[in-house]
Amino acid sequence: DAKTTQPPSMDCAEGRAANLPCNHSTISGNEYVYWYRQIHSQGPQYIIHGLKNNETNEMASLIITEDRKSSTLILPHATLRDTAVYYCIVRDTGTASKLTFGTGTRLQVTL
Amino acid sequence: DAGITQSPRHKVTETGTPVTLRCHQTENHRYMYWYRQDPGHGLRLIHYSYGVKDTDKGEVSDGYSVSRSKTEDFLLTLESATSSQTSVYFCAISAGPGGEAEAFFGQGTRLTVV
Secondary structure (H helix, E strand, C coil): CCCCECCCEEEEECCCCEEEEEECCCCCCCCEEEEEEECCCCCCEEEEEECCCCEECCCCEEEECCCCCEEEEEECCCCHHHCEEEEEEEECCCCCCCCCCCCCEEEEEEC | CCCEEEECCEEEECCCCCEEEEEEECCCCCEEEEEEEECCCEEEEEEEEEECCEEEECCCCCCEEEEEEECCEEEEEECCCCHHHCEEEEEEEECCCCCCCCEEECCCEEEEEC
């Protein structure tokens, strides 16, 4: 699986959009981009995933560049409850492909 | 939330004793995974299963075994617990094998080996 690079930490004011970048320059054509987050020591929570096109769900939007070498997770209106570690992962379509978690981005949402 | 239950949620055990952790799902998903999470290492895959009685090793499988006799249950056994196995263990499930199927995680089991 391709490796990802994320900034170790970011701050965001409550109510503002949080834009979390991820670099995955070695991604291959059959690898999906996934985002998870982990609040305190709870289990990782699935947020969103995509292959080529931008995706949006009730939690967030995922913007993938045309060359697929980077992506951005957007939380449109961050709240204090969005404070967490956010993981960007690439995952292929192979048999039982595992999720390889890096160290993620620690997002701190402040008043 | 996906129907995943891990048990026990917390356990303290002595070095050298066997320990079994259970992951139970109500989603009828084919794929199940066991991860451990330690400070500075993120989540690392221990074992996974791609069907009843079908399992394979992950990157940190030494000292662990698994069994899956039913679709809904995936058991992780520490044959002889060591202090290095003190960790938080997460189970995950997925409907499909790879990138097109999202994986959902349980709430974790905090294991302390003394």
